[in-house]
Every structure is written in C-alpha cells, then in structure tokens.
Amino acid sequence: MGELRQVADGVWVRQSDWVWSNSIVVRVEDGLVLIDPGIDGSELSRLADDVDRLGLPVICGFATHPHWDHLLWHPRFGDVPRYATPAAADLATSARERARAMAAESASGVPLDLVAQVTPLTADGGRVPGELIEHQAHAVGHAAVLLADRGVLLAGDMLSDVLIPLFDVRQDGQLGAYGAALDRLGEAAHHVDVVVPGHGAVAEGAEVAARLAADRAYIGALRRGEEPVDARLGPHADWLSGPHRSNVEQAARER
Structure with missing residues (x-):
C-alpha cells in the first residue's frame, strides 16, 4: 500500500490503508484526471507528491458516486472542476454537511471545506475520459x-x-x-x-x-x-x- 502504481498505459492506482481504498490517476491529452482521491489528509498529500512527480497538471476530478470517501480533495490538486453524474452531484450537494461530518470522524486531516464540492458532468462527458x-x-x-x-x-x-x-x-x-x-x-x-x-x-x-x-x-x-x-x-x-x-x-x- 501507499505507492502510486501503474496498472495500464496512463493509469495509476494508489491504495489507502483505510478499507483498501483506491485513488486513481488517469493521463489524458492535456493533463491528469483524479478519480476518487483519498483517504485522509496525509495520504492526500502523498498522492499530491506522486502526481507532482508525473509532471503533468491536474485538469479535473471525478467522483464515481456520492459517498463521503469518494468526495475528497486537496488544495494541492488545484482549483479545477470536480465532476459527478448529475444525480450523484445533486445528492452530494444536498448531503454535503453529513459528508463533511463523516469525513471529520473517519479521515483525519481532510480539508473539510473541499468535501463534496462537485458539479454535474455534462452529457458529453466533458474532460472525463472514456x-x-x-x-x-x-x-x-x-x-x-x-x-x-x-x-x-x-x-x-x-x-x-x-x-x-x-x-x-x-x-x-x-x-x-x-x-x-x-x-x-x-x-x-x-x-x-x-x-x-x-x-x-x-x-x-x-x-x-x-x-x-x-x-x-x-x-x-x-x-x-x-x-x-x-x-x-x-x-x-x-x-x-x-x-x-x-x-x-x-x-x-x-x-
């Protein structure tokens, strides 16, 4: 655990000690997309170190679903769009305070003001690949x-x-x-x-x-x-x- 590992061309995974959670980095034409980064503050910081070593900018994030452990972010990833499907983004927004409370309880050092700050992905998928x-x-x-x-x-x-x-x-x-x-x-x-x-x-x-x-x-x-x-x-x-x-x-x- 704890290392950014390449699993396919332009796809890296870093696993957390917390319920074996996987943070995913995907290279696209103009940078990197972060998918479900986690899980606590120190791990997010180390993930940012790994991303820095790749030498490409983060262009956006994507949350696969609106559970708190998939709605995290770190300032070092940048002030870039963070997406979810429209239904997931709507639920994440309405339940943001609950997600922040759960993150505070289970993941020390998480920037709570950034939890669940996602917007609906457009029908064409925007900058999220695949x-x-x-x-x-x-x-x-x-x-x-x-x-x-x-x-x-x-x-x-x-x-x-x-x-x-x-x-x-x-x-x-x-x-x-x-x-x-x-x-x-x-x-x-x-x-x-x-x-x-x-x-x-x-x-x-x-x-x-x-x-x-x-x-x-x-x-x-x-x-x-x-x-x-x-x-x-x-x-x-x-x-x-x-x-x-x-x-x-x-x-x-x-x-």
Whole structure:
C-alpha cells in the first residue's frame, strides 16, 4: 500500500490503508484526471507528491458516486472542476454537511471545506475520459468508467475482492439495480484486462470474470432467499456482518 502504481498505459492506482481504498490517476491529452482521491489528509498529500512527480497538471476530478470517501480533495490538486453524474452531484450537494461530518470522524486531516464540492458532468462527458456506465446499484448516480482503448474498467464500489455488494438503503429495488449494473459491467469487461475497484486489489486477467461471478452469485442468492456462500464473508470480516444482514433484510422486502 501507499505507492502510486501503474496498472495500464496512463493509469495509476494508489491504495489507502483505510478499507483498501483506491485513488486513481488517469493521463489524458492535456493533463491528469483524479478519480476518487483519498483517504485522509496525509495520504492526500502523498498522492499530491506522486502526481507532482508525473509532471503533468491536474485538469479535473471525478467522483464515481456520492459517498463521503469518494468526495475528497486537496488544495494541492488545484482549483479545477470536480465532476459527478448529475444525480450523484445533486445528492452530494444536498448531503454535503453529513459528508463533511463523516469525513471529520473517519479521515483525519481532510480539508473539510473541499468535501463534496462537485458539479454535474455534462452529457458529453466533458474532460472525463472514456465511457461512463451509470447505474443505481450501491449509490444514486453511481458511474463506472470504461477506458476501452487501454483495457481498463474503473468500477467504483463494484467488483471488489474485499467488499460484498452493499445496497443503498435510500433506494428501493437494489436487487434489480445490481442485476442490471452487473450486466452492463459484464458487457464492458469483454473489452478490458484490468478492473480497478473502489476498494480492494486490482483485478487482472481471469480475475476480472471471477469478480463478476462473485457479485452475481451473491445477488443471486439474495434473490432466491438463500444465504450467500461468499469468501468475502466470515470471521475474517466481522465488520461486514452488519451490512450483510441489512442487505438480506432489504432483499426480503424487495422479493
């Protein structure tokens, strides 16, 4: 952890100690795009050091979804536009004070005045590279980023080796939303060799299909009213037992 690592041409990842969160740097024609930078103040500062060494300016940021740990920023990245999908930006703006409170509680040294300062991305995607795959699984306005020309899918909080699918308690229909999202991500995965999740290890090669299969199996079990058999659950991950039970209860209401 703690090093900016190149995972594909012009795509770098730096992993935090906090829930294995991944900050992503993407090179574009005129600079760099930062996606979901995090997580505490010292790590953001070290990420800024890494970005400085790349020798290119940051031209914008992008938040894959409106959870506080994906809405962070640091002054050293510059006063540049920070985008999210329109739905995600709207929720992030309305819940900004809550996001700042959660950041203050969980991530020391974060510049709180910069938390959740995002604007809606235009329909053409603006300066954010690749194709956005927007869906409603996990969070309102969640968007993965497909960089097909580089063989990379930036999955946001999907396709993790450490996190089970986590339902958005604000939204009904998460079983269906996850099914639809995984179908779309599965189509995108045909074009990639690398998947970068919001949390956990980067998937390469055959592991990409394995991640999709694991999430589909978990959702399928909940849809059938069965207890999932999932390597991400168990005594080694007691902290996921609460979110898992919440998923089970929400799925029971939706079936």
